[in-house]
Amino acid sequence: MRVFLCCAAFLGLVACAPAVPDSGQGVGFRDYDEYQREQAERDSMLTGTAIPPAGVISDETAGTGRTLPQGQAQSVSVAPQNEAERLAAETAAALNSGVAPVEASPSNPPPEAVNSAGISQENNFDNVSSLRTIESDAQRIAQNRAQYQVIQPEALPSRAGAAGPNIVDFALRTTNPKGAALYRRSNLSGQSRYQRNCAKYPSPDRAQEDFLSRGGPERDRLGLDPDGDGFACEWDPAPFRKVRGG
Numbered sequence: 001m002r003v004f005l006c007c008a009a010f011l012g013l014v015a016c017a018p019a020v021p022d023s024g025q026g027v028g029f030r031d032y033d034e035y036q037r038e039q040a041e042r043d044s045m046l047t048g049t050a051i052p053p054a055g056v057i058s059d060e061t062a063g064t065g066r067t068l069p070q071g072q073a074q075s076v077s078v079a080p081q082n083e084a085e086r087l088a089a090e091t092a093a094a095l096n097s098g099v100a101p102v103e104a105s106p107s108n109p110p111p112e113a114v115n116s117a118g119i120s121q122e123n124n125f126d127n128v129s130s131l132r133t134i135e136s137d138a139q140r141i142a143q144n145r146a147q148y149q150v151i152q153p154e155a156l157p158s159r160a161g162a163a164g165p166n167i168v169d170f171a172l173r174t175t176n177p178k179g180a181a182l183y184r185r186s187n188l189s190g191q192s193r194y195q196r197n198c199a200k201y202p203s204p205d206r207a208q209e210d211f212l213s214r215g216g217p218e219r220d221r222l223g224l225d226p227d228g229d230g231f232a233c234e235w236d237p238a239p240f241r242k243v244r245g246g
Contacts, residue, residue, distance in 0.1 A: 153244075156169065164212075168240050170237070172240060174230065178229060178231055178236050181229055183217055185226055197223060198224060204235040204236070205235065207232045208233070217229075
């Protein structure tokens with residue numbers, strides 16, 4: 001009995017509650033048709049363009065007041081609505097450009113070869129055969145042989161105004177290798193004296209020139225040639241002899 005009374009009280013409360021109206025618009029939204037109409041009126045006020053009332057359809061044909069020629073009328077197309085339609089329109093225009101495509105065929109003539117200026121045609125057999133013959137090549141070889149000259153080696157010219165000794169001439173007049181003792185040297189010429197005096201010259205060539213000007217190779221006053229080979233301060237005549245071929 002108690003459960004029955006509770007159920008009866010609940011049903012009574014539900015029956016007394018007011019019904020919620022069903023607008024079909026959703027919470028916070030108005031009618032969509034009314035919204036579009038208000039938006040169109042607002043746009044017309046901003047642009048100054050009159051909008052025909054809804055539901056009125058005109059039977060007049062829209063036009064610009066003039067008739068296009070037949071050729072132009074066929075070329076007028078509707079603007080594409082999206083990117084895909086735009087690409088399709090561009091592709092169709094490229095395919096219908098009016099230029100006939102080139103069809104591949106063995107009977108087609110080869111393209112004309114354009115030669116850049118300055119490039120040799122020696123590898124072109126047709127070009128060379130039309131310009132040169134066996135007789136002309138033989139004549140050219142004979143001319144080259146007639147102009148060929150062999151220059152024989154000559155003696156070194158003497159240097160004008162040279163006051164000092166010529167180390168090149170000394171290298172070519174001698175034959176002993178470096179380190180082969182030919183001249184007697186005193187034991188007083190020690191290694192320390194040799195290194196100290198050789199350090200005063202900027203190069204072995206300068207040391208050899210001064211050595212020859214002081215009476216060398218027979219005399220060695222400064223101890224520049226302690227081994228007695230005739231070459232001061234590690235000077236080597238081999239490069240000069242090599243040029244001569246000796």
